[in-house]
Amino acid sequence: MADLECCSYMLPLLTCCLFFIYTICYMITTSSRTSDDHLAPKSYPVIGCLVDFYRNRRRLLAWYTSLLAASPSQTIVVDRLGARRTVVTANPANVEHILKSNFVNYPKGKPFTDVLGDLLGGGIFNVDGDAWYAQRKLVSHEFSARVIRDTVGVALEREAAATLVPALDAASAGDGGMAVVDMQELLRQFAFNVVCRVALGGDGEMALAPLPLARLASAVIHDAVMVFVRRRRRNNNLASASGGGGLVARMSAAGYGDEAIRDAVVSFIMAGRDTTSSALTWFFWLMSRHRDVEAQILLDSSSSGATVLLHAALCETMRLYPPVAWDSKHAADDDTLPDGTRVRRGDRVTYFPYGMGRMESIWGTDAGEFRPARWMTSSSSPASEGVSPFKWPVFQGGPRTCLGKEMAFVQMKFVAAAVLRRFELRPVAAAEGSPPPEFVPLLTAHMAGGLKVTVRRRSQRRQNGTCGR
Template identity: 65%
Template structure:
């Protein structure tokens, strides 16, 4: 396979220079350089390890904030950072922009028929069922309790131990473990009284999710999709590893589902998602796929945002002081130092602004794609053909001066405190999507992030080990390359009267 790849690259390199003499098919500096037959494949290949920066630069230079990426071996792709186009896709002409078969092919092995990998009636039915998971009652009773238990069992003791020993801790990994355990409690009821345990350690299941998500993301980023499809058919390389990791995930969750169905005490009213799906008559495989989707979304998005949040706090100590002052005023339990409750967290405007600003610059999902069911024309005049991929780009949108002003690339949480009461349009800030597919877990995500931020900042000071700017890696959900290594120092106890002062 390697000799074949070498030959292909040599051919592309030769074609590049042949057609370069003839000139690009587009004279605009903001468009990817494109040539007959190969399209912009050569430019795409050379920029494949810096697609975020490449796309952002092209979009910023484009008058319409939209570019077309047309390359050999892949379907035509429209990439946009234009809010009007995003609104058209996600609301105005929603029915014409489903996930589409190309998306479900890439993620089908991992997500199966779960809510993030289906369209139409199957998506609507699952969304309706899942909406119960994010009611205020469930957030208070189930999510709040899960956050408290995991903070008590893992997060705070781990930071305490690091502070006492002077050891370096990887905050990204610690936050991912915390979020994974919380979402397993919420979705599966795992570790809760009256519920069976998973058959393997959560750490092994989490590792399987990590590997499967990374390989699935590389499928989507492959210059030529046929490469991973051939590897999957032959059962070799990364595709063999993906198959093995998926077996770990599927076997563990299926065993849990069956055991939970058999061993749940008679007459016990359980309120986790698994129980409600079973009561609704879903077969075990459908429940499994929903659990996989729910765990993937609930674990990686919040931990990604919090990792970048804590790193930005180490760079902007003035903002950190403001956030900490607000946290100290709202903390309800200074003796044990766990996070703020749901009601108080809703009043924390400074922390909320800092989290929003973090996700503007470092969104947990850097881009999202739909596939046009029929021909269309976007509001900026860009033609979309049937089957074209249309990608909206939260990472790039967060850096557009046309949306955020001349200081778009700067971390300034106060911009969120001066907004209109209705806030910023979700089509300018599509971190939680928008329209009918708006993220159901938005409030849950903010509750979890505020809980963790308050628990950590109230008790601890974090200092990064490295001074270099971390690398943002946009897999299915983004992460920080190499993690966030910090040293930890415990803060002195704070005096308060037990009430929220905001």
């Protein structure tokens, strides 16, 4: 009996001793890590970096950025209880390896597609392999120069005249010019309407009337989009891919079923709405902070130099406030990144555009400043020409390079020109020297609380010409 009592005391004591010895060995081992671990957050047995992660949970972007900036290779390895091992990098060579050189080893992966399956289904942003390739080939038509010119241009003109300009006009006249508008929400609605016209074909009337933005964001998103897919079939508007009708018509003619078309349309709409509206929200906020840049864009509005400056300002905006703060892949097999970091099969491998935009090793000592001139090589060249997509992976790079890049720039420049030439936006309660609004990195980033502004009309001399030109 006494022996049993002794054992009952000794077993917990022995367990504690073994854990203590393990902890000491672990700390000795980790104190002499190879460069493979790259200044990872402080990690402990079993729980990993959970303590540091919890402590920095409200400032993850700044925390990861500081860790990456301190790492000799701008790469860290994160182990945390309850999460898979994650490699996070802001190293352009690693990004090129992940997105291009060894592309086949870094698919989205099942962990990603499972999480977003309910929303995106089998749409292009949520599939890999042959399914991704087939959709990309089909969808690429929607981003051809002709479609952008004929379809997107028309949609932008109509929506600007129907919703964007009237809304800002009304705000400039309301409450003695003190009416407040949330530009973020207005830009989301505008972008949503435009992308519905492009994705669903026709003049967009079927898309716009029954499907307000609030419904798109609800749990019935799939049912809502399916209504339009089936309605188009009933109306016999899907005769052939060459006969018009947008993405829906093209996919139907290629033999895709209703659910596949629905998933593609949902992906198209979500990407088209959120990314451009996010970038434009931060652009208009930055213009309110840098009136000299805004004035130069307005001063040269009739010259090609203004187009280059506007493009540069948009690129600089997305360097500091990328619509997608980070993007993850999942390693199909073991690998070694160019900087020597070992990747294990199943690891989450994340590249970090938000942090990359703030790396002095990439952009110089003024990396934290808004300086569009860093993008300007001449008065006639596109601002982003010559800048590696792996240094500035806002539109990804390699085989998954964003098909909508040119469409996004067309839309952003159109809206920026249409608004800046007509209106002056003044953020509400933006005191001199106040901190920037909170950047919230969800699936697509947004500005916490929106961008609340008052609107003042500019003089008539700025308003000649068409909406965006």
